[in-house]
Amino acid sequence: xxxxQSAYSNRxxxxxxxxxxxxxxxxxxxxxxxxxxxxxxxIALLLCLTTLVGAGVxxxxxxxxxxxxxxxxxxxxxxxxASLQSGPVSGMTVQLVPxxxxxxAQVCGRSLGGLTxxxxxxLTTPLTDLIALLRRLKMPEALLxxxxxxxxxxFVFAESAHAIRVAQTARLGYGSISRSFRSLGALVAAITxxxxxxxxxxxxxxxxxxxxxxxxFLEPSFPAAGRQLAVACSAxxxxxxxxxxxx
Amino acid sequence: xxxxxxxxxxxHCIAWGIASAPFVxxxxxxxxxxxxxxxxxxxxxxxAAAFTFVLSxxxxxxxxGSCSHxxxxxxxxxxxxxxxxxxxxxxxxxxxAILLAHGGLTTLGANIFSMAIVGPFAAAAIYRLVRAxxxxxxxxxxxxxxxxxxxxxxxxxxxxxxxxxxPVGGFWASFTKFATxxxxxxxxxxxxxxxxxxxxxNALARLNPRELQEMRVxxxxxxxxxx
Numbered sequence: 001x002x003x004x005q006s007a008y009s010n011r012x013x014x015x016x017x018x019x020x021x022x023x024x025x026x027x028x029x030x031x032x033x034x035x036x037x038x039x040x041x042x043i044a045l046l047l048c049l050t051t052l053v054g055a056g057v058x059x060x061x062x063x064x065x066x067x068x069x070x071x072x073x074x075x076x077x078x079x080x081x082a083s084l085q086s087g088p089v090s091g092m093t094v095q096l097v098p099x100x101x102x103x104x105a106q107v108c109g110r111s112l113g114g115l116t117x118x119x120x121x122x123l124t125t126p127l128t129d130l131i132a133l134l135r136r137l138k139m140p141e142a143l144l145x146x147x148x149x150x151x152x153x154x155f156v157f158a159e160s161a162h163a164i165r166v167a168q169t170a171r172l173g174y175g176s177i178s179r180s181f182r183s184l185g186a187l188v189a190a191i192t193x194x195x196x197x198x199x200x201x202x203x204x205x206x207x208x209x210x211x212x213x214x215x216x217f218l219e220p221s222f223p224a225a226g227r228q229l230a231v232a233c234s235a236x237x238x239x240x241x242x243x244x245x246x247x
Numbered sequence: 248x249x250x251x252x253x254x255x256x257x258x259h260c261i262a263w264g265i266a267s268a269p270f271v272x273x274x275x276x277x278x279x280x281x282x283x284x285x286x287x288x289x290x291x292x293x294x295a296a297a298f299t300f301v302l303s304x305x306x307x308x309x310x311x312g313s314c315s316h317x318x319x320x321x322x323x324x325x326x327x328x329x330x331x332x333x334x335x336x337x338x339x340x341x342x343x344a345i346l347l348a349h350g351g352l353t354t355l356g357a358n359i360f361s362m363a364i365v366g367p368f369a370a371a372a373i374y375r376l377v378r379a380x381x382x383x384x385x386x387x388x389x390x391x392x393x394x395x396x397x398x399x400x401x402x403x404x405x406x407x408x409x410x411x412x413x414p415v416g417g418f419w420a421s422f423t424k425f426a427t428x429x430x431x432x433x434x435x436x437x438x439x440x441x442x443x444x445x446x447x448x449n450a451l452a453r454l455n456p457r458e459l460q461e462m463r464v465x466x467x468x469x470x471x472x473x474x
Contacts, residue, residue, distance in 0.1 A: 003346050028353065032257050065348050069251045076254065076407070079428045083415050099414035107254060107411070114253020114351060122345045130345065142275045146338045149293025150300065154342075157301040180308035181439075185446025188302060192326065192451060195298045199290035206290070 002065050006123040011056040016225035017129040018136075019232035023050075024121035026236025030243040031113030039246050040109030043239055047116035055124045062119065069115050073108060080104040127151050132219045141214050148215050153198065161191055248403045248433060249343070249358055252351025259410045264356030267337070270364045274333035281331075295327050296335045300342055307439050315436045320366035320399060321392030322444050329371040336363020361402035370395030388448045393441030400433040401426065 007013075012020065027047050034040040051057050081104035083097045121130075131147050164187045168174065173183035206212070222228070255263070282289050302319040323332050337359050343349040350358045370391040377387035408422035 001346055003348065028253070031253060032353075069348055072249070072251050073254075075428060076251075076425075079424050080411055082424065083413055083420070095415075097414055103411065103414070111251055111253040114353060115251065115348070118252045118344065118351055119348060122348060127342070127345060140275065142279060143271075143334060143338065146293045146296050146334060147341070149290060150296035150338050150342065153294050153297035154300050157297050158304070161301055161305065174308070177308050181442055181446060184305065184308065185443055186450055188305070188322070188443070188447045189450035189454065191298060191301070192322075192447065193454065195291070195294050199294040200287055202290040202294070203287050212286075212289075 002061055003122050004126070006055075006057050006061060006065075007126040010124050012054065012124045013126075014222070015124070016222035016228045017125050017133045018225060019228035020121055020125050021130075021133055022229065023232040023236050024117045026232075026239050027117035027120065028114060030236075030239040031110055031117065033240070034109070034113070034243040035247070037105040037109030039243055040106075040113045042246075043243060044109070044113040044116045046239065047113065047120050051116070051120045051123055055120075057123050062123070065123070066115060066119060069111075073111050073115075077104050077108045080107060128217075129220065132217075135219075145214055148217075149202075156198070157191055157194070160194065161187060164190060248361070248400050248429060249340075249350035250354040250403060250406065252344070252348075252353060254351075255354050255357055255406070255410050257353075259406070260353045260356060262356075263354075263360050263406065267333075267356045267359040267364060270333040271337050271359065274330045274335075277328075277330040278334065292327070292331060292335060295323070295331070296338045296342075299323055299335055299339045303339065303343070304347075307436070307443065315432065315439065317436075317440045317443060318362060318366065318396055318399065320362060321370040321388070321395040321440065322447060324367035324370040324395065325374055325388065325391060325444075325448070329367040332367035333359070333363050336367070339363075357403075357406050361399050361406060365402045366395045366399035369398045384452075385445050385449065389441040389445050392444035393437045396433070396437035396440050400429055400437070404429060 027043065030043050031040050034043060048062070052059055052062060081096060081100050083095050083100045128151070131144060131151070134147075135144055168183045168187065172179070174180045278292050299319045302322070303316050305316060307315050307317055320332065320336075323335065327335065337355075340350055340355060340358050340363065341352075344351050344355065373394050374387050374391035377390050378384075404422055404425040407425045408418050411421055412418045413420035413424065
């Protein structure tokens with residue numbers, strides 16, 4: 001997972017997650033209140049540059065991470081710009097109308113801005129920090145428990161899926177379409193069983209350690225959090241001001 | 248079919264969030280109640296969320312050449328029950344947004360509604376209906392998974408059409424547009440996922456696992472898997 005690698009290795013790893021979250025939130029707000037697509041794109045560029053230059057995320061990785069979302073944007077943007085019309089003679093026709101084009105531009109600008117704000121947060125902050133932040137924001141404990149478990153188990157499952165896949169491929173399990181389906185089915189069934197086996201094992205391990213409540217971990221401390229929050233707050237306010245002031 | 252970050256207008260984001268919240272809360276309550284009855288299932292939902300996340304990252308063999316991933320809504324609804332799929336799906340979608348940049352934070356509510364609520368509930372209802380009609384187990388699983396996926400994608404198209412009605416043709420023209428464009432990838436995906444889910448359920452029935460019997464999961468539907 002490319003995003004994970006950056007989240008743990010970027011230059012702003014030790015910056016308080018509250019500050020990074022606040023800045024991303026301000027970016028989102030700014031993009032949503034931007035009046036023209038141009039301003040939204042400008043804010044997107046600023047957010048993108050902050051991630052690349054400030055946090056030191058490699059630009060190739062940034063593009064690879066953003067590619068699937070950009071593909072969705074291209075498809076839906078084109079759909080928005082085109083307009084279907086049913087004429088009495090010609091049946092359904094596809095047309096480009098100015099109103100559709102303007103709206104497509106507006107949505108594309110907003111989506112680009114939203115994507116860069118999301119990527120800023122995702123590429124600079126590990127999920128464990130985000131979960132700790134959500135805990136401080138009083139998210140329901142039951143959901144937090146699911147998130148903690150999900151994050152810890154997902155690498156276990158990914159590894160076991162990978163191992164099974166390698167073994168199957170070595171035996172030509174993915175040689176043809178029908179074989180691929182059968183192999184993938186067997187793979188998923190094997191992992192499905194592990195869901196129960198592993199959850200039971202985890203439960204017994206937790207009981208053996210006298211745990212029957214929520215999972216608690218030591219939260220990382222961020223000594224400069226106050227100063228960082230102030231910086232993030234003023235930078236975020238700057239973004240919002242840009243969106244409000246520019247015509 | 249994830250709607251990307253920032254694509255929906257602010258009002259729609261909030262409205263879909265409000266629409267999804269009660270389902271997630273109800274799902275959490277159901278899960279908590281079930282855990283009180285069977286304490287050994289305490290870790291199940293969290294582990295199931297990780298399973299769903301990994302499942303959605305697997306590449307499916309595709310006939311058309313496009314790269315497709317299963318959604319896991321049908322299988323999840325049959326294995327864990329549709330109510331539990333709402334919190335599971337909410338966490339999985341949040342993780343997909345943060346770890347893979349699929350979907351987004353502002354569109355989380357809309358994505359939860361289509362993929363973690365409509366899909367699983369439809370799949371579970373179809374599964375029950377088909378089983379009640381005394382059709383074979385395989386047919387029920389196939390229809391549940393395929394139609395669950397198709398309804399998910401129809402819901403997404405409705406969400407997009409509601410947010411962006413066509414300037415000339417209105418809601419229906421816009422819905423037709425989105426539904427047609429996404430059908431290219433979504434219809435083959437739904438059919439492949441239907442086949443895959445049947446193979447998985449048959450394999451599970453063949454393995455006849457002790458764990459599934461002992462833990463009496465998903466009350467009722469699991470016995471059918473083993474039958």
